[in-house]
Amino acid sequence: MLPKGKILPLALVGAGITAIVIFVSAVVVISWFSNPPFGLGNAPPQPIAFPHTVHAGPVAQGGMGIQCEFCHRNVTKGAAATVPAVEQCLFCHKTATGGAGTPQAAEIAKIQSSFDANTPIDWERVHRLPDHVRFVHEAHVRFFTQGTTLETQLPVGEVCSKCHGDVASMTEVQPKQGQSLKMGTCLDCHRQNSVPTDCTICHQ
Amino acid sequence: MATERVNHKWGMVIDLDRCTGCQACVVACHAENNVPINTQDRFLQHRAYEWIRIERYWEGEFPNVKARFLPVLCQHCENAPCEPVCPVYATYHNDQGLNVQIYNRCVGTRYCINNCPYQVRFFNWWEPQWPATLRNQLNPDVTVRSRGIMEKCTFCIQRLRRGELTVERQEGGRLDDKTMQERNFGPACVSACPTNALMFGDQRDPKSAISPYFADANEHVHEEDRKTRAYRLLEEMNTKPNVIYLKKVDQYPLKLKQGEQNG
Numbered sequence: 408m409l410p411k412g413k414i415l416p417l418a419l420v421g422a423g424i425t426a427i428v429i430f431v432s433a434v435v436v437i438s439w440f441s442n443p444p445f446g447l448g449n450a451p452p453q454p455i456a457f458p459h460t461v462h463a464g465p466v467a468q469g470g471m472g473i474q475c476e477f478c479h480r481n482v483t484k485g486a487a488a489t490v491p492a493v494e495q496c497l498f499c500h501k502t503a504t505g506g507a508g509t510p511q512a513a514e515i516a517k518i519q520s521s522f523d524a525n526t527p528i529d530w531e532r533v534h535r536l537p538d539h540v541r542f543v544h545e546a547h548v549r550f551f552t553q554g555t556t557l558e559t560q561l562p563v564g565e566v567c568s569k570c571h572g573d574v575a576s577m578t579e580v581q582p583k584q585g586q587s588l589k590m591g592t593c594l595d596c597h598r599q600n601s602v603p604t605d606c607t608i609c610h611q
Numbered sequence: 612m613a614t615e616r617v618n619h620k621w622g623m624v625i626d627l628d629r630c631t632g633c634q635a636c637v638v639a640c641h642a643e644n645n646v647p648i649n650t651q652d653r654f655l656q657h658r659a660y661e662w663i664r665i666e667r668y669w670e671g672e673f674p675n676v677k678a679r680f681l682p683v684l685c686q687h688c689e690n691a692p693c694e695p696v697c698p699v700y701a702t703y704h705n706d707q708g709l710n711v712q713i714y715n716r717c718v719g720t721r722y723c724i725n726n727c728p729y730q731v732r733f734f735n736w737w738e739p740q741w742p743a744t745l746r747n748q749l750n751p752d753v754t755v756r757s758r759g760i761m762e763k764c765t766f767c768i769q770r771l772r773r774g775e776l777t778v779e780r781q782e783g784g785r786l787d788d789k790t791m792q793e794r795n796f797g798p799a800c801v802s803a804c805p806t807n808a809l810m811f812g813d814q815r816d817p818k819s820a821i822s823p824y825f826a827d828a829n830e831h832v833h834e835e836d837r838k839t840r841a842y843r844l845l846e847e848m849n850t851k852p853n854v855i856y857l858k859k860v861d862q863y864p865l866k867l868k869q870g871e872q873n874g
Binding site for chain 1: 616703705706709711713714715716752753754755765768769772776780781
C-alpha cells in the first residue's frame, strides 16, 4: 500500500512517462509513413518563380501545352532529364517578355540578365535520389513509350507523371506526388512490368 | 526495338604471356571506379586499395633473374566463399555470373574479406578523400563507397549496363566482343591494356574470344588434360572462378643450377 500523500506525484510521473512514450511513437509512426516526414524537403524556394501551369498546362486552361521533353531535352536521350539551358528559355522569352510592369515581367527579366551575365540559373533540385541509386530516364521513357511487351504505349507526358505526379497542374513543383520514390515503389513497378529486379540494375 | 533480354554470362581471360606488368589496368581501374588514392600511409598500414593489382614474382637469382607478373582481380567465383558468410546478403551471385556487392546493404562485418582466398575485397576504414583537383574526375555512374563499406571489382558493371542499354535496348543488337572493344563497353582494365593481355566477353556467346578457353577449362577438370594453356587461380579450392589465366610459355627459360626448379 502506498502512503496517501505520494499517490498524486506518482500519478504525475506516470502521466509524464506515458506522454513521452506516446509522443516518441507518434513521431516515429508519422515519419515512417509520411514522405517527406513533416513536410521537410517540400518544394525548395526557386530563384525564379517558374509556373509549370503556364508552360505545360493544357491549352483549355490557359496553359501553353508544351511537351515535357521539349524543355527537358535529355529525358529521351540520357540518364538525367536535365534542366534546360538559359539560352533555351530565351528561344521564346526573347520576345515573350510578359508585358511591361507585370509581376511576371520581373521574373522573365531575370533570364535575360542571367544570360547577359553568362551565369547559369541556380535551380534548386526537387526530386533527389540517394547517391547509390542509378536511375536512367531514357530507359524508363523508352520502355513506356515504345515497349513491345506493353498493351498500350503511353505519350511521354503520361510517363513522366507516373513518378513525378501531374507537374503541369503545379504552380510550384512539389516532390513525391506521383510516387514516394522509395525503393519499394521502384520494385513494385518493376515487378508489375516483369522487368528484372536484380540489385545491380539500380545499385552499381 | 528489341526488348528481349540476352542472357549474358561474363568472363575474363588473362594471357600471362602478354602481360608486361605495366600497371595501366590498375590506373584505369582507379580512375573508372572512384577508388581512393593510395598514399604512403595506407601502404604502410597494409590498407591500400587496388581492385586489380599486379603481383610480381622473381624467378632465379641475380644476375640470372626474370620477373613474372600476375594481374589479380576479383575472380567472380561461381562457388564464391565470400557469399554464404554475409549475414545481410550484401554480396550475392547475379544471373550474369557476376559476384556483386550491394553497398547500401553492407553493414561492414568483413566476414567476406576473411573468407576470400584471393584477397581482392577491400574495406573502407576511412571516409574516402580525393585532392580537390581530382574531385571533378569522379565517375558519376559509380557509387562513392563511404566509411564502413566493403568494396571490390565489379567487372565495371556500370559500363556493361550502359552497353546493354545502348546496344541491346536502343539499337536492337547484341553486346559482343566487337561492340565492347570499339565502343568501350567492356571493363576499364581491358580497354586500357596495351598488349591485350586481358580479354573480356560473354561465355555463352560461341563467337566470343574467351568462350573456347572456358569450354576447355570446364570440360577438363585437370589442368594437364586441357588443350589450351588455361588454368584458374587456386583451382584446388573449387571456387570455380569466372576468370581464366593462360600460362606463360617462356621461349628462353633460365639456365638453372643443378637442383633448382624452374617455377
